[in-house]
Amino acid sequence: MSRRLLNATLAVLAGAVVVGGVTARAQEGGTKTARELREQYDKAVKGKTVAYIPIALNVPLSDEWGRVLRDEVEWRGMKFIVRDPNNNPSAMQQALTALVNDKPDVIVVQNPSVTLLQKELKRAESQGTYVIQVNMSSNYKSSAFVGVDxxxxxxxxxxxxxxxxxxxxxxxxxxxxxxxxxxxxxxxxxxxxxxxxxxxxxxxxxxxxxxxxxxxxxxxxxxxxxxxxxxxxxxxxxxxxxxxxxxxxxxxxxxxxxxxxxxxxxxxxxxxxxxxxxxxxxxxxxYKATEQGHDLATAAISLLQMGEKPGSRNIEYYTRPVWLDKANAHGAMCFALPKS
Structure with missing residues (x-):
């Protein structure tokens, strides 16, 4: 091997060692993109508060929404609070008014009628709280709707x-x-x-x-x-x-x-x-309440990450309905009830 070829070979090997060392250090620290994305995500959602107010608890529909939503938001480092009006429209209106006054970051609400809560939902968004309406909307179109058509x-x-x-x-x-x-x-x-x-x-x-x-x-x-x-x-x-x-x-x-x-x-x-x-x-x-619970969490996280003014846009997450009959009404098609 000529001296010129030998020197070139040594230079390539030295470069490979340097590159290998840099690559190893990059792997130990993870990618810059992953770090930046996680930082942006945590900044948008971590420590935020999601409030949940259904028509009533101790009902399979609202309990499943709440179970999935709680698991999802708490896993992301968010605070979850819930209010139970116990199927009393007056109590629900009072509970919502108190929640709006507390100014959580997101309110998830199930409307008993198209008119009862609309003024408070609008007030919530006017002061910076995102409102997600689940399955039954009011006459006020809030930042997001999750549910069926x-x-x-x-x-x-x-x-x-x-x-x-x-x-x-x-x-x-x-x-x-x-x-x-x-x-x-x-x-x-x-x-x-x-x-x-x-x-x-x-x-x-x-x-x-x-x-x-x-x-x-x-x-x-x-x-x-x-x-x-x-x-x-x-x-x-x-x-x-x-x-x-x-x-x-x-x-x-x-x-x-x-x-x-x-x-x-x-x-x-x-x-x-x-x-x-x-x-x-x-x-x-x-209309698969478990899936709707996941959609509620997704809607809340999406709104927080976008960071737009509450009420400035309306996002819909429609649930695909599925027929059940005697042949397929079992297993994963039917979510389990909570153990008493």
């Missing part, structure tokens, strides 16, 4: 009812509708989707359209009367699984559970799946 839910329920009870089925076409609270977005928009489909089929006859205010006993009493007046009822459509379980019980008591197709929409808890397995529900349209 209720009109879509209504259409999907109605389209399946038409397949079972509409033109060409040979059935009576008689349908009962059990709404929740009439001024709640879940009722207002869901009934719009239902009637949009029903009105297209002259064979469908809505023989009862009443509000049970999310209560299973009220749904049972309403349906007991309906099934007596219309023993040839073809289907019952309820706007929440727990409430509609009362309607299903009334239909079972009348000996008609094999004749009447009972439909409901809801969170997809083990209670809902049990109703399907027991034959009380024919089909159930799940």
């Amino acid at each position: 209720w009109v879509e839910i209504g259409r999907m329920l109605a389209e399946d009812v038409v397949k079972q009870c509409g033109t060409g089925t040979g059935k009576s076409g008689k349908v009962q509708i059990v709404q929740g609270e009439l001024t709640a977005a879940a009722s207002v928009d869901q009934i719009a989707g239902v009637m949009e489909v029903f009105n297209k089929d002259p064979a469908i006859k809505v023989v009862s359209n009443q509000a049970a205010n999310w209560d299973a006993n009220t749904a049972l009493n309403i349906t007991s009367t309906v099934i007596q007046q219309h023993p040839d009822l073809c289907a019952s459509v309820g706007f929440w699984g727990i409430m509609e379980s009362g309607a299903a019980q009334a239909i079972r008591n009348a000996g008609k559970i094999d004749q009447v197709k009972v439909y409901a929409s809801g969170e997809g808890s083990q209670l809902d799946c049990d109703q399907l397995q027991q034959g009380s529900f024919y089909k159930f349209l799940s």
